[in-house]
Amino acid sequence: MADVFDRIADWLQKLAFFDADLGGLVEQLSNRLIDGGVPVTRVSLGRLMMHPVIGLLDATWDASNHRIEWTVLPRSSVTADLFDKAPFGENSKLANEIAKQHFNEEVWDLADGLANGTIKFPFMRANLTDQATRNKFPLFRKLAEAGVTDYVVCSAPFGNRTVVFDGDMEWALGASVSFATKRRSGFTDREVDGLSRLSLPLLGAARVLSEQFLAAELMEVYLGKLSGRSVLNGQIARGDVSIIDCAALLFSDMRGSTALSQRLSSEKYVATVNQFFDCVGGAVHDHGGEVLKFVGDGLLAIFPFDGQRRLPEDMCEAALSAAREAFQRNEELDPLDRAEFGVGLHTGAAVYGNVGTEKRLDFTVTGPSVAIASRLEGLTRKLEVRLLATGDFVNLVSEEPKKLGRHSLRGFEEDLEVFSYEIFT
Secondary structure: OOOHHHHHHHHHHHHOOOOOOHHHHHHHHHHHHHHOOOOEEEEEEEEEOOOOOEEEEEEEEEOOOOEEEEEEEEHHHOOHHHHHOOHHHHHHHHHHHHHHHHOOOOHHHHHHHHHHOOOOOOEEEEEOOOHHHHOOOHHHHHHHHOOOOEEEEEEEEEEEEEEEEOOOEEEEEEEEEEEEEOOOOOOOHHHHHHHHHHHHHHHHHHHHHHHHHHHHHHHHHHHOHHHHHHHHOOOOOOOOEEEEEEEEEEEEEEOOHHHHHHHOOHHHHHHHHHHHHHHHHHHHHHOOOEEEEEEOOEEEEEEEOOOOOOOHHHHHHHHHHHHHHHHHHHHOOOHHHOOOEEEEEEEEEEEEEEEEOOOOEEEEEEOHHHHHHHHHHHHHHHHOOOEEEEHHHHOOOOOOOEEEEEEOOOOOOOOEEEEEOOOOO
16 A cells, blocks of 8 residues: 555656746655654755856755755865765765766666666665764754754765866766654654655656756856746747847947957966956846846846836946946956956847857847947947946936047947946045
8 A cells, every 4th residue: 555655756756747946846745744644854955066156956944944945055165075074975975986886887777777676876864862973964963952863865866977076076966865853763664664765756856856947047157047038938949039128238348358368378368258257247247237148258238127126217327336346346356367348338129039040049139229338338448438328328327427429339320429437436
């Protein structure tokens, strides 16, 4: 007869067919275990990530507040020392060894091995009423002080893919799940067996849901939030376009980058470009904008209007403040690491969509407003200023700018009146 663990395992297998989030999975699982009479007090699920920024992601549910607490560690924090100081780390080491031992085999044979028990993923049980066990890890001491008596953890590698962290530390991608209880006598043998049986379908579902999360994250990292969302929502055909009706536009570009690339080593030049992007892009994000497109060693950012919380006046003020912040951050760098750059500010619409060949597509941003912002930045060199804005922009900003007269912009028939702002106020 099927028990609570079998029923939850069946639910987990069905869940893999749908879109859901990892935190919701952990919360629902915890509640279903309690509803089935299994007194879990804490459930934690974590996995290594193949992500340019995130190294480890962990969602933990606690019965004391019935909330999910997230732990997100950057890649630089995933070190060998981390794996030595936590039960997930110790179990992950064993899973890593299993991956090295078996995962050069055919995937079909590996699945057979899991099914017939010839391949077993590491499963650990810790009695936290035992002093020596409590002293093994800082987490065990913390849980024991909170009244936890028993703790089990299972880890699984995900195929033969690996991720390399700082210091050339290479690990098989995988995940771990732990269950803890405060019952005085700990988990029963039946419950330990059930949690062990439950772990495989759980980690399988966690892989599916975390890969969905990872896909969305990578889309945002490499395409930007707006582009990534567009792809995931189905704007994937060549020629698909949308209009960003109204936004403050910020275009910035490095000066003298060609000469810089010839003077510096490739590594140092790329590092300098990235620091420039950190200065400008970081300031844009902190002020509620979005970097829409990287163009060589320049970038286009937008501060969209929505008529509700993102009013035109506020967004233009934010764009001006972001530009000043970018210059300030650059000024704080070592003089040898600084990049000279200009900024053009404008408002208007942008045409946004898919272009390319049948086999290679890219999102691009175009339209007269985008071109004006770009040409305006180019004009900063000629006028020997670093920050220029159009009349459409300055009309929405309370601060009085300096008038620089009318100037021609390449590709536009009519001259445009331009204005400058002080960079440091």
